[in-house]
Amino acid sequence: EGIGVAEVGVIKAKSLKRMDMAGLSDPYVMLSMTGGGGWRKKAKKTKIVRNNLNPEWNQEFSFPVTDLEQKVELILYDHDDLGSDDIMGYVIVPVADFVDEDREGWYTLLTEEQEEIIGEDGKSSSMYLSFKYTAHASEEEIAMSQDIYTGLASGEDAIKDAIKKAAGSSPKRRILLQIGADWSMSCKKFYRVFKNDDACSSLCSKYYVLTLLDAENERNFGILKKLGDPQWLGFPVFVIIDSQGAYIHTQGSGVLETEPWVTGGFPDRTKLSKFLKYWREGGENDTEEIVQ
Secondary structure (H helix, E strand, O other): OOOEEEEEEEEEEEOOOOOOOOOOOOEEEEEEEEOHHHOEOOOEEOOOOOOOOOOEEEEEEEEEEOOOOOEEEEEEEEOOOOOOOEEEEEEEEEHHHHOOOOEEEEEEOEOOOOOEOEOOOOOEOEEEEEEEEEEOOOHHHHHHOOOOOOOOOOHHHHHHHHHHHHOOOOOOOEEEEEEEOOOOHHHHHHHHHHHHOHHHHHHHHHHEEEEEEEOOOHHHHHHHHHOOOHHHHOOOEEEEEOOOOOEEEEEEOHHHEOOOOOOOOOEOHHHHHHHHHHHOOOOOOOOOOOOO
């Protein structure tokens, strides 16, 4: 069997129950990979869709698979700005169900006691999901299944630490913030290029302190606001600050991809190298099309 990767698409849901006083809900999904003995792979989270009983997420996630006895557990929550979030239902799908054939369709939400949940419209609450298993996954496919933003220090602490590392360095280094989320494959693709591509890795380590910032972690909302809420440009988005913490530049990633107008494209290594050279301390002063 070897190692593989399970790809899970969380597309949409329908006929949900009202959870808020206003008569709607703020649903999001937590996904985990579980296995024998009660172990659980660290959960991944969709975005929150506000005030909606028929939300759409259209997000994809991936998990490493080492045992076909593993299961994908999805828990639907209602986000609450005050107090704890409420569980709206469960869907559990064994990896074995989609090993031989991709699956896609509506899955009924159940209570913890395995009872069907009925929504406000009198119909069964359900989620539209997709599942795909890739056996003997490549190194890159496995890397795409790994979290890069989970478990990080707060954005403010991470920036302070980066400033300390940049201080007094020779040549002078700036802080390159990569802002994004673990559900974004583009974030992982760019991070992989920064770490593994010879030219980009060399430029990045010589002239920058690369720092990841989770845009969907609520404790980072304050620092994101100070930076001008750059996450609205899409993921990943890059913010450059100097070794004193002064803001320099914000750059969307779309124009740094091989096909700028295709969602989820691949980083263009030539464009990325030019970007890193241009914005480094004492870098080029000529204008490049990719720097806008």
